[in-house]
Amino acid sequence: MTATLMIGPYSETDRDAMIEALDPVVVSGPGDVAGLDDATRAGIRAVAFKGHSAFGADEMDLLPNLALIANYGVGYDAIDVTAASARGIKVTNTPDVLNDDVADLAVALLLMTGREMEHASAWARSGEWQAKGEYPLNRKVSGGKAGIVGLGRIGREIADRLAAFKMDIHYFARSEKDTPGWTYHSDPVSLAEAVDYLVVALVGGKDTEKFVSNKVIEALGPRGIVVNISRGTTVDEAALLDALEAGKIAGAGLDVFLNEPNIDPRFYALDNVVIQPHQGSGTHETRAEMAALQRNNVLAFLQDQPLLTPVN
């Protein structure tokens, strides 16, 4: 009897590696757990989870011997960790291995939005360059003021990169951190007032819902650019859309949205937004490391070894 249940939309490579390592029962989403027969469900001790569909108390209760949920990804907001803890179920995630990729995408979104590179590309490709001459001037990014909302591991990677662009680094975090002279703000509105670029690197979940509020967005001002590589939930998206449409801020570079992939169609009408399809960690190298870390958490559990990256 197999002890592992694999849930979610995995790539072929990741699926094959998991099957080879753990011989799991495979379903495509949390909604499929109820369809498994009693004996199979009773045999499951570990879930290897991927995706954004909720995995909560109901699903856990369908698996009476579940003791581990190993999430694929650093963000585990799809998993009800409180419910898991109440049942003695351990949760793991895959931190750190994706920090570089996500930070790279954040910096690229900031530069692309600031330097209007999608528009400039269209200018060159559409014939406007020949017909109208130089692309209109835009803004200097280096030397600007950047505010990081959430100076965790990913936030710090972003700040380290932006510092090399001679940017003046400000940040919000729950407490002041040991930094190379970056400016701490205990209040996100004060942070937004101080900077032109607001890069959101918060953890997802209930606690950070709409943390970047209407008030924060308006404090950013007309030169302001919002970059979000965290979760769509961390920003008041309706307020962001209003501000972008009204020109209250200059633009946004976004990898994450509410209701992905069925994002608010208002985004498509905006030409001051660079849209990415939640590809922050979407590289072959990093996804292979994330899959390996997920598998190794399951293997450690099955072999009674300490979990590598526990969450609760």
Place this chain on the structure above:
Amino acid sequence: MTATLMIGPYSETDRDAMIEALDPVVVSGPGDVAGLDDATRAGIRAVAFKGHSAFGADEMDLLPNLALIANYGVGYDAIDVTAASARGIKVTNTPDVLNDDVADLAVALLLMTGREMEHASAWARSGEWQAKGEYPLNRKVSGGKAGIVGLGRIGREIADRLAAFKMDIHYFARSEKDTPGWTYHSDPVSLAEAVDYLVVALVGGKDTEKFVSNKVIEALGPRGIVVNISRGTTVDEAALLDALEAGKIAGAGLDVFLNEPNIDPRFYALDNVVIQPHQGSGTHETRAEMAALQRNNVLAFLQDQPLLTPVN
């Protein structure tokens, strides 16, 4: 009688500032010099030059009292400096003030090309995200191997930024430089063999024509990405197009081309190239600094003060 001749396609802001500071005779290109009357031409002691149309011996000889050509831009390959020196004409340019912008664009082009951000944007905006799911995985950029061709002021700004992406920095220069442990290559083929990203930051002009040769491009290999923010002339463009079309290299991020803005239409058919319309220094902040430096060189000359940024 006015002593300054302003040549080239200036922005309204730069033109107004120049007119206020120097009350120049204004023409739109080098070809217009011959149309000025003898007295006007005889009065010209300084040319404030902008653009990519050649300003050579013939134009200089139309201005018998010319003693300064103040170029707008760091690259002065449109000006025949040898001919100028032979006539005792000093040439100035506008170095350094644009380094940050050009380096920003180089890094952004590298990230955009590596992370396929134009394609990913189209994936999100076209509905493929909903229809087909996640954007296909691409490559991790951080931690990769980058080769800078030409470690001058701009090359060094680029390298400093890429180092913050934990990239392994290699470079070609005429001689080894004092660096924080970057790897020197005396031969561009050896450089290309060692890296996946080749960032061209050479000075333009005859000496560097096709310096990034077919052999260099082929040495880069199938994971290779070429970024060029220098001049179209520095790369063997036909060889680059052949390599891109044949998949001998992975892609290119280009701000400069031969015959701008009438660039080779083969580029438009390639989906592994990010095209920018030579906007490296195209920010309000930097162009204002470039225009001020050009004006200040002319003013220094007219007031018998030392030139700020002489070339010859």
